[in-house]
Amino acid sequence: xxxxxxxxxxxxxxxxxxxxxxxxxxxxxxxxxxxxxxxxxxxxxxxxxxxxxxxxxxxxxxxxxxxxxxxxxxxxxxxxxxxxxxxxxxxxxxxxxxxxxxxxxxxxxxxxxxxxxxxxxxxxxxxxxxxxxxxxxxxxxxxxxxxxxxxxxxxxxxxxxxxxxxxxxxxxxxxxxxxxxxxxxxxxxxxxxxxxxxxxxxxxxxxxxxxxxxxxxxxxxxxxxxxxxxxxxxxxxxxxxxxxxxxxxxxxxxxxxxxxxxxxxxxxxxxxxxxxxxxxxxxxxxxxxxxxxxxxxxxxxxxxxxxxxxxxxxxxxxxxxx
Numbered sequence: 001x002x003x004x005x006x007x008x009x010x011x012x013x014x015x016x017x018x019x020x021x022x023x024x025x026x027x028x029x030x031x032x033x034x035x036x037x038x039x040x041x042x043x044x045x046x047x048x049x050x051x052x053x054x055x056x057x058x059x060x061x062x063x064x065x066x067x068x069x070x071x072x073x074x075x076x077x078x079x080x081x082x083x084x085x086x087x088x089x090x091x092x093x094x095x096x097x098x099x100x101x102x103x104x105x106x107x108x109x110x111x112x113x114x115x116x117x118x119x120x121x122x123x124x125x126x127x128x129x130x131x132x133x134x135x136x137x138x139x140x141x142x143x144x145x146x147x148x149x150x151x152x153x154x155x156x157x158x159x160x161x162x163x164x165x166x167x168x169x170x171x172x173x174x175x176x177x178x179x180x181x182x183x184x185x186x187x188x189x190x191x192x193x194x195x196x197x198x199x200x201x202x203x204x205x206x207x208x209x210x211x212x213x214x215x216x217x218x219x220x221x222x223x224x225x226x227x228x229x230x231x232x233x234x235x236x237x238x239x240x241x242x243x244x245x246x247x248x249x250x251x252x253x254x255x256x257x258x259x260x261x262x263x264x265x266x267x268x269x270x271x272x273x274x275x276x277x278x279x280x281x282x283x284x285x286x287x288x289x290x291x292x293x294x295x296x297x298x299x300x301x302x303x304x305x306x307x308x309x310x311x312x313x314x315x316x317x318x319x320x321x322x
Contacts, residue, residue, distance in 0.1 A: 008041075014033070036107040042226070066093065069085050069093040071140060072225060074135065081219055084106075109216055113215055114247075131222060135202075136268055158192045161290065177305055177306060180301075184313055187316055188312070203230060203231070206236065207239075208239055211224075232279075238279045244258075255322035
């Protein structure tokens with residue numbers, strides 16, 4: 001793998017030494033004459049076409065990279081610090097080697113943000129709101145899937161959970177996880193509702209974890225836009241608030257304070273608080289944990305599954321109190 005990474009580095013006109021290439025969670029970080037650069041190869045399921053004469057923009061991965069590149073350049077032009085893609089010798093924000101595509105960007109310095117520090121978290125909320133404000137006013141259009149669950153998918157999820165509940169009650173014999181599931185179902189099923197989202201002008205980062213947000217020179221830096229999609233901006237806000245609540249088991253600041261900070265920094269987009277609360281309370285983690293556990297047909301609950309389900313319950317109870 002390292003030889004292909006070194007070849008990719010050369011494709012971006014970078015010189016690096018093999019001894020100074022190491023793997024991290026997001027790709028390979030290379031020490032180069034220009035500074036530390038992270039080189040990534042997108043999911044092989046989205047590889048570029050082998051035919052060099054093919055229309056590259058017909059490939060899903062290339063479309064995704066071009067979409068990310070457009071977002072990053074737009075934000076950069078509006079004063080944001082982001083992990084911009086380097087332009088390759090092929091004059092694209094990616095470099096092709098056979099049927100593989102590589103991207104490169106300068107690795108960010110500075111520590112990741114800590115959501116448990118109230119002032120820092122509000123600074124992040126303000127920066128996310130400003131990002132949404134800029135992207136909403138831009139002319140960027142996504143030709144990628146919106147990554148929003150359809151009404152049919154939501155209905156199917158609820159029907160599957162309801163059917164599972166009936167089977168467990170009929171059996172009358174419960175494992176520890178079964179009992180947690182039944183308790184969670186009673187609390188969370190009411191929040192599994194379809195959410196209308198027809199406005200494709202919004203763009204979501206879609207992965208606002210602490211590990212994708214840095215502080216450098218007292219600036220909040222948003223990175224790693226590989227999950228970005230045309231999607232209602234409120235999904236980003238709900239996601240980051242859930243991350244905050246998860247990091248803060250107690251002493252959580254009032255939701256109103258968070259929303260006021262967001263609205264103040266994103267004045268162009270109408271804020272629908274009822275819609276936001278439906279998105280915030282939608283139990284996506286509960287649905288995933290339940291699916292992961294029962295698809296494996298386990299007859300016992302490993303501590304991991306139990307703790308994940310307990311966290312779903314804690315989060316739901318906390319979010320409803322906000």
